[in-house]
Amino acid sequence: MKYIDEFNDPALARRLLEDIHATVTRPWTMMEVCGGQTHSIIRHGIDQLLPGAVELIHGPGCPVCVTPLEMIDKALEIASRPGVVFCSFGDMLRVPGSERDLFRVKGAGGDVRVVYSPLDALDIARRHPEKEVVFFGVGFETTAPANAMAVHEARRHGIRNFSVLISHVRVPPAIEAIMKAPHCRVQAFLAAGHVCSVMGTAEYPGLAERHKVPVVVTGFEPLDILEGVRRAVHQLERGEHRVENAYPRAVREAGNPAARRMLQEVFEVTDRAWRGIGVIPGSGWRLSRAFREYDAEHRFSVTELTARESEVCRSGEVLQGLIKPNECAAFGTTCTPRNPLGATMVSSEGACAAYHLYRRLDRPAGTTGGTTAGSTEREATSVG
Numbered sequence: 001m002k003y004i005d006e007f008n009d010p011a012l013a014r015r016l017l018e019d020i021h022a023t024v025t026r027p028w029t030m031m032e033v034c035g036g037q038t039h040s041i042i043r044h045g046i047d048q049l050l051p052g053a054v055e056l057i058h059g060p061g062c063p064v065c066v067t068p069l070e071m072i073d074k075a076l077e078i079a080s081r082p083g084v085v086f087c088s089f090g091d092m093l094r095v096p097g098s099e100r101d102l103f104r105v106k107g108a109g110g111d112v113r114v115v116y117s118p119l120d121a122l123d124i125a126r127r128h129p130e131k132e133v134v135f136f137g138v139g140f141e142t143t144a145p146a147n148a149m150a151v152h153e154a155r156r157h158g159i160r161n162f163s164v165l166i167s168h169v170r171v172p173p174a175i176e177a178i179m180k181a182p183h184c185r186v187q188a189f190l191a192a193g194h195v196c197s198v199m200g201t202a203e204y205p206g207l208a209e210r211h212k213v214p215v216v217v218t219g220f221e222p223l224d225i226l227e228g229v230r231r232a233v234h235q236l237e238r239g240e241h242r243v244e245n246a247y248p249r250a251v252r253e254a255g256n257p258a259a260r261r262m263l264q265e266v267f268e269v270t271d272r273a274w275r276g277i278g279v280i281p282g283s284g285w286r287l288s289r290a291f292r293e294y295d296a297e298h299r300f301s302v303t304e305l306t307a308r309e310s311e312v313c314r315s316g317e318v319l320q321g322l323i324k325p326n327e328c329a330a331f332g333t334t335c336t337p338r339n340p341l342g343a344t345m346v347s348s349e350g351a352c353a354a355y356h357l358y359r360r361l362d363r364p365a366g367t368t369g370g371t372t373a374g375s376t377e378r379e380a381t382s383v384g
């Protein structure tokens with residue numbers, strides 16, 4: 001299949017791996033920012049094919065995982081109200097709030113619906129003017145333009161019974177925060193290709209220069225990731241810190257100008273809390289003053305909720321790359337995808353879910369009778 005099979009070619013993967021192995025002379029640690037990249041890495045065993053000196057840290061790039069518990073609780077509170085149709089993508093329905101999830105709200109009689117686009121939610125609002133229709137707008141720069149478009153369309157068509165619960169986050173401020181953290185081990189970033197396809201690459205050169213860190217814009221197929229790692233390793237070995245675009249089939253320097261214009265018109269930058277990390281200045285979007293009437297938080301006055309995090313869940317440390325998922329005591333025992341304690345186990349892009357799907361028989365470093373996440377005896381798949 002065009003653009004799929006050609007980026008899974010085992011012969012090319014071997015060539016890239018040989019180049020990486022021949023280049024590396026000392027230990028390097030790099031972070032892939034996107035949860036989709038994390039899944040690809042774990043699914044194809046890419047980390048196990050790399051030299052032992054190259055460690056991949058899984059960053060906070062899963063939008064469901066970084067959505068704060070308070071925001072989930074706000075969604076549950078709004079969805080429980082009579083007369084509300086609460087619309088969301090399917091992956092948010094099982095994310096646990098402090099006491100329940102959207103499935104339980106639906107089971108208790110709430111009108112919770114899975115939609116495939118915010119425009120579907122807008123259509124429900126148009127067809128049911130007697131209802132208040134709310135869309136749960138979660139995600140990075142990739143999903144934000146469609147949500148901005150829905151709000152824009154609501155105003156253009158005078159649809160007033162529609163609002164959006166916004167929890168949008170921006171990647172570059174998160175990278176900045178990771179680099180400034182005192183325990184930071186990251187020496188290079190594989191930037192998320194789909195985010196850059198919207199926003200372009202202009203935000204990264206300053207970041208690379210300030211922190212002396214290579215940033216390689218990387219795609220999601222096995223060869224994309226190997227090429228991203230290869231370029232990062234070459235830069236690190238040469239002592240360089242540039243921005244490189246290893247995903248040119250999707251990413252232009254200017255990104256998608258139409259999408260960026262829509263974002264600029266409907267949203268404004270704000271501080272945002274990231275689950276497990278805390279508030280990062282300038283790391284989110286909210287509706288601008290001109291569109292504030294479509295803000296569900298404002299419309300339903302749910303600004304004062306107190307959330308209770310699970311005491312055993314270490315997803316904050318997972319999201320910052322401080323531990324691997326299988327180092328959490330609850331992993332695969334009290335916490336499973338069927339019974340998740342934290343968002344990183346719920347989301348299809350979450351690191352805990354990826355490890356549970358592909359690595360749950362591996363033992364973390366320091367335990368007996370097994371192997372480390374980076375040096376397992378299990379055969380790697382697909383690209384080998």
Ligand code: SF4
Nearest residue numbers: 314315328335342352
């Ligand atoms: S395995 Fe479960 S409890 Fe542990 S960090 Fe991941 S989501 Fe949290």
